[in-house]
Amino acid sequence: MWREIEPDERHEIMVDGHKVIAYVFGEGPETLLCLNGGPGLPCDYLREAHSCLKDRGFKVVAFDQLGTGASDRPEDEGLWTIARYVEETEAVRRTLQLGPVHLLGHSWGGWLGIDYALTYPDAIKSLILADTVADMPHLVSELERLRAALGAETVAMMQAHEAAGTFDHPEYQAAITLLNYRHVCRLPDWPAPVKRSLSDWNMGPYVTMQGPNEFLYIGNLKDWNRIADLKRIAAPVLIVVGEHDELTPACALRMKTALPAGATMNVVRNASHMPFYENPEGYYPPLLDFLARVSG
Known part of the structure; x- marks a missing residue:
């Protein structure tokens, strides 16, 4: 269903001087407002996967978060906090006069979306939590389980490199590549928007907030946990997770059980962290059904 579409509008928004x-x-x-993952990724990969919803009568909005894509790229590490990105999201919504939105957060964008929904509950009509989590310590335990499937010898090798800080070593990178193809995108050839976002990754925000790769969380979000707060989200919620997602179905179920009754979940078969590209037939129909139900 996805295709690359030229935006109808491009806006420069000043947020605290940036x-x-x-x-x-x-x-x-x-309006569907998309918050992409990363941190530090341009929005291309998520924007191109959802701009097609304009054909279904939606206004679709995405933005390059500060430090990414065409937005400014300051080098002040103090800017890379989830609280600042919450205020940036609100500045975009307010400046573009979007009114209450359907907020779709993917991966890191889901963590941001949760904090945004808790901070500005009246700004959202619904919340789509795609391939994301609400409890970072629980995610870390799940990632350890995924890593363990590589075998004890490989895990020991990875731990030795992590202790030494030699993340660029070829054997460590080989293990990360294998995990990426199992749990990030299982397609043999990754789609052009994904490649474009990854090729322009700003590792400054990523390393500061998350860590050196998708399977090691040592940044300032490593203790982030909103499970106890999810009961305060009154808007309708759709949770999406790939069957083989790095942010696992167990993480998705943990969110669902903590949310108010009525939250729904779509486990996309034969997909991992990019279900909109890996299995469009399993991703788009449930999303459109949900949006139809909560719109108006």
């Missing part, structure tokens, strides 16, 4: 670039597709009465 330029943030936003992209708008369509002009429907209902």
